[in-house]
Amino acid sequence: GAVVSQHPSWVICKSGTSVKIECRSLDFQATTMFWYRQFPKQSLMLMATSNEGSKATYEQGVEKDKFLINHASLTLSTLTVTSAHPEDSSFYICSAKRGGTSTDTQYFGPGTRLTVL
Amino acid sequence: KNEVEQSPQNLTAQEGEFITINCSYSVGISALHWLQQHPGGGIVSLFMLSSGKKKHGRLIATINIQEKHSSLHITASHPRDSAVYICAYTGNQFYFGTGTSLTVIP
Numbered sequence: 001g002a003v004v005s006q007h008p009s010w011v012i013c014k015s016g017t018s019v020k021i022e023c024r025s026l027d028f029q030a031t032t033m034f035w036y037r038q039f040p041k042q043s044l045m046l047m048a049t050s051n052e053g054s055k056a057t058y059e060q061g062v063e064k065d066k067f068l069i070n071h072a073s074l075t076l077s078t079l080t081v082t083s084a085h086p087e088d089s090s091f092y093i094c095s096a097k098r099g100g101t102s103t104d105t106q107y108f109g110p111g112t113r114l115t116v117l
Numbered sequence: 118k119n120e121v122e123q124s125p126q127n128l129t130a131q132e133g134e135f136i137t138i139n140c141s142y143s144v145g146i147s148a149l150h151w152l153q154q155h156p157g158g159g160i161v162s163l164f165m166l167s168s169g170k171k172k173h174g175r176l177i178a179t180i181n182i183q184e185k186h187s188s189l190h191i192t193a194s195h196p197r198d199s200a201v202y203i204c205a206y207t208g209n210q211f212y213f214g215t216g217t218s219l220t221v222i223p
Contacts, residue, residue, distance in 0.1 A: 034210060038158075043203065043213045091158050095211070106211060108152075108160035 003027055004096045006109035013084055014117055021079045021112045023094030029074035030096035034106065038091045050077045084116045120144055121214035123204055129220045136191040138217045140204035143185065151178050151189050152203040194221045
């Protein structure tokens with residue numbers, strides 16, 4: 001089946017530093033990738049939708065200058081948390097969609113746990 | 118307001134029990150997904166349903182499009198089934214339910 005990887009799986013950083021998280025579709029080309037964050041005991045919250053070669057579409061309330069998304073190729077999207085603060089500590093998950101219709105399956109990455117000290 | 122409601126929110130069962138998790142949604146959809154999130158956080162897609170019923174091993178998912186309702190059943194539950202089960206529907210993105218946290222006790 002389709003595989004999506006994320007790197008790193010966990011990261012601890014100091015407040016004020018920037019952290020880059022990679023999302024790769026390993027055996028298919030992803031026309032669209034999604035970035036989610038999840039706080040403990042809560043559901044996933046969509047942050048942004050990323051289409052290859054175009055600017056990401058951010059959900060309301062998500063700061064695009066703080067959460068930089070680059071979808072450089074059909075197999076790679078990156079999320080950079082700039083000037084991270086403790087409140088950015090969360091579980092970040094990407095998913096990748098193959099194809100172009102709304103019913104196409106999304107494949108989830110394993111997630112990246114970010115802890116900002 | 119979450120347009121996808123799940124029940125129960127938390128569920129504890131003895132090993133071997135038959136488990137049912139329910140999902141109701143309020144909009145017309147073309148497909149509903151059941152996802153499993155393990156304690157480590159990784160998410161696995163269990164089923165995508167447009168109608169009727171699907172079975173995979175001990176897992177069975179059903180959907181009634183007219184009633185906007187879906188159920189996930191686990192037969193002969195096992196401690197390794199302990200996870201959060203999430204139903205979601207897709208438009209241009211996923212719309213997630215709040216999840217059901219299942220704990221199966223040996």
